[in-house]
Amino acid sequence: MIQTIAWVVSLFFMLVVTAVFGIVALKSTKKSDYTPIKKKWYKARTFYGAALIVLLLAVSIYTLRDLPYNQPVYSADEEPVVVDVEALQFGWEISQTEFKVGEPIEFHVTSQDVNHGFGIYDEDMNILTQTQAMPEYTNEVYITFDEPGTYEILCMEYCGLAHHLMTAELTVTE
Amino acid sequence: MESVKSRNNVVVSYLIAGGLIILVMIIFGILMLLSQGGVLDLQPAAFYQILTIHGTGMVGASAFAAAGIMAYFLSKYVDLSKNVLMTNLVFFLIGVVMVIIGVFSFEYASSWTFLYPLPQLSANAWGTIGALLYLFGMLILGVGFLLFYLDAGRAIIKNYGSLAKGLGWDVISGKKAEADAPSSTVVASTMVVIINVTALTVGAAVLIMNAINVINPAFTVDPLLAKNLTYAFGHIFANSIIYMGVIAVYEVLQQYTKRTWAVNKVFLIAWTMSTVFTLLIYTHHLLMDSVMPTWMLIMGQALSHANGLPVLVVTAYGALMIVYKSGIKWDVGSGLIFMSMFGWVAGVVPAIVDATIVVNQVMHNTKWVPGHFHMYMALGACAMIFGFMYYLAKQDSSIKTNAADKFAFVGYAVSIAALSGSFLVSGVLSTPRRWATHIPEWMGPALFGGVIGVLAFISVAIFVIHFIRFIRIRSKTVPGTYKKEQLA
Amino acid sequence: MRNFLYGMILLAFLIIPPVRNTLESIMITHMLVQIPLLIVSGWLMADVFQERFKAFFTKWNENGIAGILLVIFITAYWMIPLNIDRSLEMWSMELFKFGSLPLLAGIPLRDSWKKISSLVKSFIIFNYISMFGLLAWIYIEAPVRVCNSYLESDQEILGWGFLVITVSLILYMLQNVFADQSEASP
Numbered sequence: 061m062i063q064t065i066a067w068v069v070s071l072f073f074m075l076v077v078t079a080v081f082g083i084v085a086l087k088s089t090k091k092s093d094y095t096p097i098k099k100k101w102y103k104a105r106t107f108y109g110a111a112l113i114v115l116l117l118a119v120s121i122y123t124l125r126d127l128p129y130n131q132p133v134y135s136a137d138e139e140p141v142v143v144d145v146e147a148l149q150f151g152w153e154i155s156q157t158e159f160k161v162g163e164p165i166e167f168h169v170t171s172q173d174v175n176h177g178f179g180i181y182d183e184d185m186n187i188l189t190q191t192q193a194m195p196e197y198t199n200e201v202y203i204t205f206d207e208p209g210t211y212e213i214l215c216m217e218y219c220g221l222a223h224h225l226m227t228a229e230l231t232v233t234e
Numbered sequence: 235m236e237s238v239k240s241r242n243n244v245v246v247s248y249l250i251a252g253g254l255i256i257l258v259m260i261i262f263g264i265l266m267l268l269s270q271g272g273v274l275d276l277q278p279a280a281f282y283q284i285l286t287i288h289g290t291g292m293v294g295a296s297a298f299a300a301a302g303i304m305a306y307f308l309s310k311y312v313d314l315s316k317n318v319l320m321t322n323l324v325f326f327l328i329g330v331v332m333v334i335i336g337v338f339s340f341e342y343a344s345s346w347t348f349l350y351p352l353p354q355l356s357a358n359a360w361g362t363i364g365a366l367l368y369l370f371g372m373l374i375l376g377v378g379f380l381l382f383y384l385d386a387g388r389a390i391i392k393n394y395g396s397l398a399k400g401l402g403w404d405v406i407s408g409k410k411a412e413a414d415a416p417s418s419t420v421v422a423s424t425m426v427v428i429i430n431v432t433a434l435t436v437g438a439a440v441l442i443m444n445a446i447n448v449i450n451p452a453f454t455v456d457p458l459l460a461k462n463l464t465y466a467f468g469h470i471f472a473n474s475i476i477y478m479g480v481i482a483v484y485e486v487l488q489q490y491t492k493r494t495w496a497v498n499k500v501f502l503i504a505w506t507m508s509t510v511f512t513l514l515i516y517t518h519h520l521l522m523d524s525v526m527p528t529w530m531l532i533m534g535q536a537l538s539h540a541n542g543l544p545v546l547v548v549t550a551y552g553a554l555m556i557v558y559k560s561g562i563k564w565d566v567g568s569g570l571i572f573m574s575m576f577g578w579v580a581g582v583v584p585a586i587v588d589a590t591i592v593v594n595q596v597m598h599n600t601k602w603v604p605g606h607f608h609m610y611m612a613l614g615a616c617a618m619i620f621g622f623m624y625y626l627a628k629q630d631s632s633i634k635t636n637a638a639d640k641f642a643f644v645g646y647a648v649s650i651a652a653l654s655g656s657f658l659v660s661g662v663l664s665t666p667r668r669w670a671t672h673i674p675e676w677m678g679p680a681l682f683g684g685v686i687g688v689l690a691f692i693s694v695a696i697f698v699i700h701f702i703r704f705i706r707i708r709s710k711t712v713p714g715t716y717k718k719e720q721l722a
Numbered sequence: 723m724r725n726f727l728y729g730m731i732l733l734a735f736l737i738i739p740p741v742r743n744t745l746e747s748i749m750i751t752h753m754l755v756q757i758p759l760l761i762v763s764g765w766l767m768a769d770v771f772q773e774r775f776k777a778f779f780t781k782w783n784e785n786g787i788a789g790i791l792l793v794i795f796i797t798a799y800w801m802i803p804l805n806i807d808r809s810l811e812m813w814s815m816e817l818f819k820f821g822s823l824p825l826l827a828g829i830p831l832r833d834s835w836k837k838i839s840s841l842v843k844s845f846i847i848f849n850y851i852s853m854f855g856l857l858a859w860i861y862i863e864a865p866v867r868v869c870n871s872y873l874e875s876d877q878e879i880l881g882w883g884f885l886v887i888t889v890s891l892i893l894y895m896l897q898n899v900f901a902d903q904s905e906a907s908p
Contacts, residue, residue: 123535149357220357318841
């Protein structure tokens with residue numbers, strides 16, 4: 061979902077950029093005095109710059125409202141399942157791999173040796189969320205599975221020659 | 235008569251070394267993509283060695299060639315030491331040889347990010363010698379670059395009084411008129427001196443820390459500190475390439491359009507912003523480390539977004555303005571230079587998207603990231619380098635471009651845009667980056683990228699051949715007057 | 723001549739056993755007070771030597787590089803924990819310390835600093851920035867006692883001392899490159 065939004069937004073703006081550069085390139089070989097061009101387009105820049113600042117600020121503030129670092133607020137009768145994850149060259153030690161749909165889960169992720177990445181993939185191999193697994197530190201990642209099925213853990217940080225073999229499975233049932 | 239051989243070729247050597255290494259690195263890139271695409275069977279060890287060399291080589295070679303651009307134009311305003319430039323060249327070559335031996339003879343494969351403690355803890359894939367060759371090779375490379383930037387800083391301070399004045403702060407504060415502001419070349423060079431002296435000092439420290447840990451594993455580093463230092467070094471140094479390359483954009487477009495690129499307050503403020511942001515935004519590489527102080531990560535996102543402003547509002551906009559209805563006569567060099575600004579701006583878009591924390595959560599360390607930087611570095615920074623190579627050839631000799639060069643221009647633009655697009659699509663498909671093998675769903679874009687990469691290789695080969703032709707013509711005839719201080 | 727006298731007095735003062743013992747009893751004063759002061763004493767005495775052995779200095783240290791390399795080697799030597807340990811255990815090493823730092827670091831430092839170019843100067847300073855930063859890390863993070871003669875807690879204090887020096891050097895360089903130098907020396 062987020063991937064699609066990111067892709068559409070990027071594509072849109074990249075196409076706008078292409079169009080602008082294309083138009084300027086097409087009009088570049090005609091010759092005209094620079095002073096009026098400067099005057100006109102410096103003025104336009106003031107608006108363009110202001111609009112861009114407003115846009116970026118709005119996007120920043122909007123996207124910073126809800127960060128993945130914040131522990132979700134649990135209701136009174138709800139207890140999150142805390143799962144300890146330890147990464148090592150080249151595998152995962154996960155304290156619990158079977159979950160129920162709808163139960164909030166906290167993965168506490170660390171590493172025995174080098175830096176690894178803990179990426180959770182759904183059955184269609186779309187990444188849902190991730191965090192870094194690093195020695196001496198414990199990163200937390202929060203997730204609630206909505207669908208039953210088999211989820212995969214993939215290593216997301218290069219950790220050595222068997223990096224691409226470092227996978228594990230989680231099972232989610234109704 | 236001045237003998238031909240004594241003509242100073244130092245900038246030309248920077249560019250030919252950079253160009254040739256980039257060309258070879260493209261081959262490695264193609265091999266990796268073909269292997270991920272399932273048509274080539276690379277052993278994981280070979281794949282990750284190639285990955286390490288590809289990253290190190292591309293960043294090192296383009297930084298080196300871009301330093302050549304900076305030296306060439308900056309020496310028109312200040313006196314750079316030729317000895318330092320030669321020292322940097324020698325150190326660069328020694329460093330490259332050590333890195334190559336470390337990687338291919340001693341199977342070192344930590345990727346170019348050498349994230350602590352991977353150099354030491356390789357699960358027995360490589361040994362102490364390989365790691366030390368790589369780390370000290372990088373250190374020697376870094377020392378050469380450091381000398382170059384220190385000398386540039388010294389020269390700027392000598393001419394302009396201080397680095398603050400090199401950035402035009404006295405103009406911003408109103409003490410000096412805009413008309414007396416330092417040229418765009420000096421401003422950009424000052425910025426690069428500041429950020430890269432910082433990056434290289436940090437880099438030297440973290441390289442030695444890793445080396446000590448490799449020699450005696452009892453000495454450990456806080457992994458989070460090491461990660462911060464490593465990304466601060468890597469991010470700033472890789473970023474600096476485009477800020478050196480853009481000097482060619484300023485100078486070449488001004489000449490070709492016969493218009494002046496005004497250095498005004500807005501321009502200077504933009505460069506000061508770039509200086510500060512570039513030093514601070516490396517934390518966007520740590521957005522998936524929730525143990526980091528949250529304010530640093532929020533700052534990472536906010537400043538990364540803000541870092542788009544100087545280029546979007548000032549540099550790229552200025553390039554568009556200076557070209558618009560200028561009656562410019564395009565050639566391959568100026569075409570590449572103009573295209574480089576497009577590559578930069580287009581490459582900034584996926585970067586801003588990815589620096590957003592909620593997006594980073596699903597894009598971090600996927601192939602979206604190489605998608606961004608292949609556009610930004612190859613279509614942006616490297617196009618500046620190749621464009622400058624054509625510019626220099628035209629300035630210094632009677633060489634003519636032919637149909638092959640024009641084909642290469644189009645081929646390069648198309649292939650890099652397609653390659654970057656294929657990486658971005660892989661990112662949307664959640665393909666993790668730096669994986670030796672792909673599941674079938676991920677293979678398509680990788681294979682496509684590998685095939686289109688061949689076109690990129692052919693195009694860059696033509697660029698490099700043209701430059702070699704230029705060197706040969708030049709060594710026979712020396713146009714223009716010869717000065718001892720002349721760098722090219 | 724007056725400087726020479728001050729240098730001699732400083733050196734003599736540092737040699738007095740109670741002073742020496744006090745300074746050497748704590749790791750941080752040993753490394754960040756005694757050793758720098760020994761270099762300073764040599765630096766103060768330098769002009770007499772420069773006068774006396776003019777020919778020697780011009781011949782062997784013409785561009786200052788030889789001297790500054792010597793300074794780097796000697797100072798690096800006395801940053802190694804093992805050598806600090808030995809100076810406490812062996813009288814010959816202690817003698818070498820009191821000789822080498824003034825004579826082989828202090829004097830060449832003064833002779834070279836004026837001769838080397840500003841590029842070499844800044845390179846040396848950045849070199850010391852990374853070196854001191856690394857020492858800070860080594861002494862703070864060292865898993866074991868690196869010196870037999872001192873406690874681990876002493877070691878850590880020394881590490882923070884090095885960090886302070888590193889930060890000060892960085893601040894010095896910052897003000898140096900950002901403060902205007904054209905008006906000061908027109």
